[in-house]
Amino acid sequence: MLPLGELLTTDGRTVEVIDPGLHNRNAGPDFFNAKVRIGNTLWVGNVELHLKSSDWYVHGHDENHAYNNVVLHVVCEADCDVLTEDGHYLPQLVVPIAEGLKQNYDELQRTALYPPCYKIVPTLSKLTIHSWMAALQTERLEQKTFAITEWARRLNGSWEAAYFFCLARTFGFGINGDAFEQWAVNIPLQSVGKHRDDLFQVEAIFLGQAGLLTPESVPERYRVEALAEGYFTRLHNEYQYLAHKFSLQPMDYALWRFLRLRPQNFPHIRISQLARLYHERRSGLSELLECETVEQLHKLLSTHVTPYWETHYTFGAPSAHSEKHLSKESLDIIIINTAIPVLFAVGRHRQKEQLCDRAFDLLEQLKAEKNHIINMWQQCGLEAKTAGDSQALIQLKREYCDRRDCLRCRFGYEYLRHSP
16 A cells, blocks of 8 residues: 655655556566656566565575566665665665554464454455455456466367366366376377277276276275176276277376275276266367356266276275266366366457356356355355355465465455454
């Protein structure tokens, strides 16, 4: 918060902030590409903030060429002059912090209660909450768009492969997300596509590339039974043939997690469901882009296991018969974390606003997620009704509360300007 009076540097020159620039959350100056008029000169460059001028030297900025483009040093206390690495004196602007403001900020940073601004939440206006939640929802989709776009770039510009990659990661449902990510990168879609009409061969490649068709991957207590049943051996032999044909290398099966995992989330089950989805041509980007409602997405992504897995959760361990369909809750998670972000990302990439608008509409059609983050905000007085709300609150916690980045948070701003 800048004072209302005239802004002056420590050597008496007037300061006019035309554009504060972009806030930098990574290494380097605090704000990039700011426009500041100092005296009669318009400067375009970076701005650095410190409590004291001497912090410039404490942080080693005088020896870092990345700070040579700083045009203004903003401090609460000017206790010395500052020099850049290339020997230039920096103009300094002193902006004192009001005692009440400083006290409130210290409370936000030091309180052990979570979230730190919980006292102010019940007093916030509906307009403040709605506007911030809308911004957070968009920010989360933009963040995911960046990640999806980066994966498309790494996958030789293939948005089809990027969608499959995101879909696979979501099938890990948190615990096995990283393993599914590595598995998806290890799936040669062009090669698998040549055998797409044969579900058995698709499943053989999918399970084989997961490292789950080696005898060592089967727990010892189930190994004899698995070999005796025959299905494991058939898949193993088929994978060996296809692996030789396409020069495939399986991932390490030890990367998969089973401890404290519900059987329906075992990688064998999720991979079998993905194999059927792929075989039935319901995992493609074009099919996704045709869906306009949640009901259409449910129908597209609904899948179940192949016959063997209807009576097994892992090789050699029989279970009660079940087709093991994806539950409605699981489908909603896939839609929220994969389908909608990919729709938004493709809309941005192709400059088709209707796809971006559809992503927002779908978030409003879905009910809010249920997890500890949403429960935490509900206890503070913030109720999430739609998936858009819950995604916004997840973004708020992870990107602001966890980082104690209260200065960029609108709730934190309200806390700072009012006495709790």
